[in-house]
Amino acid sequence: MSVTVPRPKLNWRERLYLPAIVAGLAITFKHFKNMLLGRTKVTMQYPEQKWDSSLPDYYRGAPALVRDEDGRVRCVACQLCEFICPPRAIKIIPDEIPSNDRFAKVEKYPEEFDIDMIRCIFCGMCEEVCPEQAIFLRKDYAITGFTRAEMVHHKEKLLEIGGVMHGVVLKWNEKK
Amino acid sequence: MPDPVTPMFNVQIDGVWHQFPKGTRVIEACEQAGSYVPRYCYHKKLSSPGNCRMCLIEMGFPKLGPDRKPELGADGKPIINWMPRPQISCAQDVAEGMGVRTNSALVKECQRGVMEFLLINHPLDCPICDQAGECRLQEFSVDYGDSKSRFLENKVKKPKNVVLGPRVTLDDERCILCSRCIRFCHEIAHDDVLGFVDRGSYTVLTAHPGKRLENNYSLNTVDICPVGALTSTDFRFKMRVWFLKETKSICTSCATGCNTIIGTREDVIYRQTPRENDAVNSCWMCDYGRLNFYYLQSERRLLEPQIRSEGKLVAAHWPIAIAQAALQLKQFSGPEIAIVASGRMTNEELWLTLQLVKILGVELIDIVPRIGAGDDILLSTDRNPNTNGAHLILHLDSGPGASLPAIAEAVNSGRLKALLALGENPIRFGVTPEKLANLPAFVVLDILSNAATEHATIVLPACGFAEKRGSTVNGDGRLQRLNRAVRAPGEARDDWEILRDLLQALGGTDSLYSIEDVFRQMAEAVPQFAGLSLSKIGDLGIHVMEADECPPPPFDPEAADIEEAEAKRPPGR
């Protein structure tokens, strides 16, 4: 079914056309004046200048694995993030912690933990699903590389980005 | 259908009257009526100790009038007198006029209470626990439990990571003391090894002093453990269960053909678990069969067709390898050719082998028997999954393996010119490697390289049991179905396709496009399969022949136990 849209009825002011031109020129003159007075600033000179310091707390950059104050890699390889990740960017190979290890009672750790940053959509689902407070989206946003392989963050890289997280629940330390 | 002589009882479940045959457990009757009753200790194949109290229900019996007749209500049905206290439904059979309430306020309160008690000392380590995703405690605590714990004290510490046996690891803290594993060992495996020691909050499951849980059925305890207390040492921490794709199949490690579920992810097999089939394996399978899949992921897998040229095996394309194989076989007359088939081949593959036998005029054809110690639970002495199928299709009237000495002799004496080995190694039945190397045509279809493949003139890489479809006939004469769980590695192809192509290159039939076609053709010729198709076999199989129709393979008294018999197999198979 076709719909005929009627032409708008213009009044004489609108048909005259000039008032609109004057209004437009007024804006142009305002910018011109601001420029002469040095009050405009339009482009941030990235990468020489960065606005990292003004990133909000809720900013979602690259996902990363964290250690706690004890230096323990918090991830226990439950693979929930691998399950939830919408673009399936995460790949984990779990393994058993040897019995002579300081954290042997945690039993399980990620032997390999890869996040393919070409796939990651920075949704933060992994951080949200993690029952161990082990994966967080940090503020790193400039993730670059020349090859696809370089764009895969392995465990070491993830721990490097993640660093140490303070104030997380130390559920494996106290008596459960 | 219940047996007509079994009396039927009228039972009211959640307000609706149903009929159940005498002897039905109340918990089963409720499930059949659509009111699932949660349970931990009850398992339908084991006795009911009634120790977890999760299955509490309200029960009642008809109110009797002064004349000892049930008083009828307005609807003409008996009025039920409810017992004031809840009863367990797992240890009680249905009775005439019984009333059951599975979702009353009292029942819900009981379930909530039992859940709370079970969780008091249970560690909250679901992120590392292998049972997560198939844990009854997780599921029921969502369905029937509370979201919060009122327990503020320290949880009881118990032994963790206890090695109960070579294949089972126990975490006592997670154990909810349901005793299913103890009853399984006692009642099904006939090997009393497990028990509870210490009483009260400190009760732990443990093996009897000086004993280990090492019987060939130990991994079934892992399956029936409703929580993550008993874990498979092999599967532990390898993969979360929710990633596993489940394919219904059958175990091919012996003639019993236990029904299984193969758990795979991205073409890697992680575990096999038994699938219920009361006509075959009930709910169980043996550890040997369960773990016998690693050879499919072996380093020695044959990954590409190979042709011998100038003394060396070199990779070739499939059409060339098939054409070469046909060319090599065609040079000789029937009596100069022998075919060694395998009791591990599916019916479809054996049927195509029979067509090869016919087109080449081969007289020497046999399968290689594989014998090991059996038991009276599931494991069969016949370790070939399809001896009966081979008997039906290849008509091995003097029993499997009877013509092997003749074949070995013919090769060793140089009388035989061409040998087609389908998944079997001729060195195992007495052919000497030198004579194999001298054969003008030695075509091998196999999945792993072995001492014989290096002497082959043509190597055709085939598929393992989890990589193909097809049917087998188990030791009891039951026709069952294999399903594809993973893709074959490299260029390995489905066995039936290789055989079909070879048949075609030899001038045989051209009308087989799918494995269904092969089955259809076979069903027209083999009376036992008449009227069947692959899909009609269904998940649980169909009984097609009497077991004693097939003469048993000769028993090898030397193979005294599994280890010994296995050591005799070429490694990896």
Ligand code: SF4
């Ligand atoms: S942020 Fe989203 S897309 Fe990226 S790894 Fe986490 S879950 Fe996957």
Ligand code: SF4
């Ligand atoms: S959800 Fe957390 S603990 Fe689980 S695998 Fe991912 S990062 Fe590790």
Ligand code: FES
């Ligand atoms: S299932 Fe009835 S008491 Fe455990």
